Amino acid sequence: MFIARSPLRISIGGGGTDLPSYYRIYGGYIISGAINKYIYTSAIKPYEDGIILKYSDIEKVKDPSEIKHRIFREIIMMRDWEKPYSIELSTLADIPAGTGLGSSGAFTVSALKAIQVFNGEYNSNHSIAKLACQIEIDRLNEPIGKQDQYASAIGGICEFIFHKDDSVEINRLPISENNLNIFKESLALFYTGYRRRASKVLENQNKKTLLLDKEMIKNLDAVKEMGKISKDLLLRGDINQYGLIMKDHWDQKLKRSSDMCPNDVKNFIDIGLRNGAIGGKLVGAGGGGFLLFVTNNKTQLREAMSKLKLKELSFDFDNLGVHVVET
Numbered sequence: 622m623f624i625a626r627s628p629l630r631i632s633i634g635g636g637g638t639d640l641p642s643y644y645r646i647y648g649g650y651i652i653s654g655a656i657n658k659y660i661y662t663s664a665i666k667p668y669e670d671g672i673i674l675k676y677s678d679i680e681k682v683k684d685p686s687e688i689k690h691r692i693f694r695e696i697i698m699m700r701d702w703e704k705p706y707s708i709e710l711s712t713l714a715d716i717p718a719g720t721g722l723g724s725s726g727a728f729t730v731s732a733l734k735a736i737q738v739f740n741g742e743y744n745s746n747h748s749i750a751k752l753a754c755q756i757e758i759d760r761l762n763e764p765i766g767k768q769d770q771y772a773s774a775i776g777g778i779c780e781f782i783f784h785k786d787d788s789v790e791i792n793r794l795p796i797s798e799n800n801l802n803i804f805k806e807s808l809a810l811f812y813t814g815y816r817r818r819a820s821k822v823l824e825n826q827n828k829k830t831l832l833l834d835k836e837m838i839k840n841l842d843a844v845k846e847m848g849k850i851s852k853d854l855l856l857r858g859d860i861n862q863y864g865l866i867m868k869d870h871w872d873q874k875l876k877r878s879s880d881m882c883p884n885d886v887k888n889f890i891d892i893g894l895r896n897g898a899i900g901g902k903l904v905g906a907g908g909g910g911f912l913l914f915v916t917n918n919k920t921q922l923r924e925a926m927s928k929l930k931l932k933e934l935s936f937d938f939d940n941l942g943v944h945v946v947e948t
Contacts, residue, residue, distance in 0.1 A: 622663055622664070622665045623663065623664045623665075623735055623738045623739050623945055624661055624662070624663045624735070624945065624946050625661070625662050625663075625664075625731045625732075625734035625735035625738065625943060625944070625945055625946075626659045626660070626661050626731065626943065626944060626945075626946045627659060627660050627662075627727040627728075627730040627731035627734065627773045627774070627942070627943040628655035628656055628657065628658065628659055628727065628772075628773055628776060628939040628941075628942065628943075629655070629656055629658045629659065629660070629715070629716060629722035629723055629724060629727050629773070630653050630654060630655050630656060630722060630723045630727075630768070630769060630772035630773060631653070631654050631656055631722065631808075631810070631904050631911075631913055631936075632651065632652075632653055632768065632904055632905065633652040633653060633654050633778065633848075633851060633855075634650075634651065634652035634847060634848030634849075634850075634851035634852065634866070634870070635649070635650045635651040635652060635844060635845050635847065635848025635849070635851075636651060636768070636844065636848075636870070636874070636905075637766070637826065637841055637844055637874070637877070637906075638650055638651060638766075638783070638841050638844060638845045638848070639651050639766030639767045639768040639781065639783050640764070640765070640766040640823065640826070640827055640830065641758065641766075641767075641787075642764075642827050642830040642831045643830050643838075643841050644783035644784070644785065645785050645787070646785065647785075647838070647841070647842065647845075648782070648783065648784060648785055648845075649766075649781075649782070649783035649845065650780065650781070650782055650783070650845045650848045650849060651766075651768050651780070651781045651783070651848060652778070652779070652780050652781075652794065652848055652851055652852055652855075653768050653771070653772035653778075653779060653781060654772070654777070654778040654779075654938050655772050655773060655775070655776040655777060655778075655938065655939040655940075655942060656722070656936040656937065656938060656939055657936055657937045657938070657939045658715040658716050658722065658934070658936060659714070659715050659727070659731075659939075660712065660713075660714050660715075660724060660727040660728050660730075660731045660773075661712065661713045661714070661731065661946075662710060662711070662712050662728075662731040662732045662734070662735040663710070663711045663712075663735065664708060664709070664710055664735040664736060664738070664739035665708075665709050665739075666707055666708065666709070666739075667707060667708070667709040670683075670705040670706065670707045671683055671705070671706060671707065672684075672685060672688065672697065672706045672708055672709075672710075673708070673709040673710070674688065674690060674693055674709075674710050674711075675709070675710070675711040675712070676690065676693075676711070676712045678690070683705070683706065684706070685697040685698045685706070686698065691761055692725075692728060692729050692732065692756065692757070692761070693710065693732065695756050695760050695761060696729070696732055696733060696736060696756060697736075699756070699760070700736070708736070708739065710732065710735065710736070712728065712731070712732070714728075716934075717816065718816070719816035719817050719909070719910065720812065720816055720905075720909070720910035720911055721903060721904040721905025721906065721908075721909070721910025721911050722904060722905065722910065722911060723768065723769030723772060723773060723905065724769075725757065725763075725765070725769065726753060726757065726765075726768075726769025726770040726772070726773050727769065727773040729753040729756055729757055729770060730749055730750065730753050730770055730773045730774045730943045731773075731943060733749050733752060733753055733756075734749055734943045734944070734945070735945075737749075738945055746774040746775055746776075746942045746943055747774065747775065747789075747791070749774045749943060750767075750770045750771040750773075750774035750775065750789075751789070753770035753774065754767045754770050754771075757770070764823050764824045764826075764827035764828075765823055765906075766823070767781070767783060767789065768781065771789060771791065773942065773943060774942050774943050775791055775942045776939050776940050776941045776942030776943075777793050777794075777938065777939070777940045777942070778793065778794045778796065778801075778855075778938060779791055779792060779793050779794065780792050780794060780848075780852055794852065794855060794856065795856065796855055796856060797856075797858070799858070800855065800856070800857070800858035801938075803858050803860055804855060804858075804860060804863075805937065805938070806919075807860045807864070807899075807915050807916060807917065808913065808914070808915060808916075809898075809913070809914045809916055809919055809922055809923070809926075809933060810904070810911050810912065810913055810914075810933065810934040810935075810936060811889075811911065811912045811914070811926045811931040811932065811933050811934070812910070812911055812912075812931060812932045812933075812934060813885075813886050813889060813903075813909055813910060813911065813912060813931065814909075814930075814931070815882070815883060815885075815886060815908065815909025815910065816909050816910065817906075817908030817909045817910065823906050825877070825878050826877050826878065836876075837877065840873050840876055840877055843873055844870060844873050844874075847866050847869060847870050847873075850866060851863055851866050851867075854866065860899075860915060860917070861899055861917070863900070863915060864898070864899025864900035864915035864916070864917075865899060865900055866900065867899075867900030867901065867902055867913075867915055868894070868899070868900035868901065868902075869900075870900075870902060871890065871900070871901065871902035871903075874902065874903075875887075880908075881903075881908070882903055882908055882909065883909070886903060886909065886912070889912060889926075889929060889931065890902070890903075890912060892925055892926075892929065893912065893914050893916075893922055893925060893926065895925075896918075896921050896922055896924070896925035897916045897917065897918030897919065897920070897921035897922040897925070898914040898915065898916045898922050899914075899915045899916060899917060900914070900915045901913065901914040901915070911934065912931070
């Protein structure tokens, strides 16, 4: 048995500028951090021939064209397999899908790694990220960006520079151990109870960007610059200023869509800002999922979120990216 494990992520700066509709004209920039919450995919050879898939549903088919799960179908159909097909894939997740932590990208990365190892292949994590983007963006035409696939495949806290020619430059942030500890101690994640599909939230942004909507482009330009400023602040260990940048980022994010998130979620963030948080935002595209706060008073913030019945998610950063954990 082969088990591939791919980390989920939190967006630290520049979110939204990783969509092809934007970066192919203006270039994109994102800082993302992989966290120690994972998607797992196991691959084994079943007793009987066929393709067996176990996720939130169970499928057993003879040919990949019959697969209902869109990502599994594309991954298997794009490969050359010896007939008859004979593989069983099972997935598990530490965190439910639709919560803003990049689960779809992590799922694709995990499945690709498991299948490649099952077939005795080795591909770099960078090439796995590239292939995952091709599957979700090019083959399935999802209006999403590249952050999730690259963050999950590469791991760590990295800046991702999305060039106009579709190439991706990756640099791990050289944050000192002291400043990294300060940064980690300042962060807090809380689950809102709302779930959503990132592609639905991003569709409006994508359409406006393709039409070169001036306000949308101006918004994304500003967010990109905030991402670059965030890098300098994190390297200096200036958490207070980083928190204020996060607050500004959230304000820009709200301007992109009138239905960016429910009013309850906006209220949760406002309450957090009045109770020890310097900055706060929804992680991911918006709509629901997890709130990320930067705070210098976790006790006060936790008490406020507890009164709202919001569950905290403890986490650390993952530095490995996608890898095999058991054979």
